[in-house]
Amino acid sequence: MTLPVAALLGFALWTLLILFATVGVYRWSRILTGKTRISHWTADPDAGSGLYPRAMRAHMNCIENLPVFGTIVFVIDRVGATAPALGILSVIVLAARIVQSTIHIALEQTDRVIFLRFTFYFTQIVAMIAMVAILLATL
DSSP states (O other): HHHHHHHHHHHHHHHHHHIIIIIHHHHHHHHHHTTSOOOOOSTTSSSSTTTHHHHHHHHHHHHHHHHHHHHHHHHHHHHHHHOOHHHHHHHHHHHHHHHHHHHHHSSOOOOHHHHHHHHHHHHHHHHHHHHHHHHHHOO
């Protein structure tokens, strides 16, 4: 397994972990304690308070970006691109995603925290653009 493929798998696993460890735990704890009916839940990311809506938004952000990263890694794998920078950049994408999501979920969203979170998001975007540039240069 190449490093970009492993990073993609890590991204997918991180997305699932956010879903089950935050959103899932919150919802099922409310359902099982009788505080909320199972039919109560909607896709509205602002439902609930505190950590829950932040976790919903962090999970949705992973879902939005996973196909983009997945497409890049798919093409890298499909054409057999082996530039070492592709592996490094894919790890940067995964690490920045984990930090961004953790900041999003764990911290109250002040201007400073949002700026920090955006910095890690921007890092992912730049790394993915660099991966595409390297990929195109090798074709």
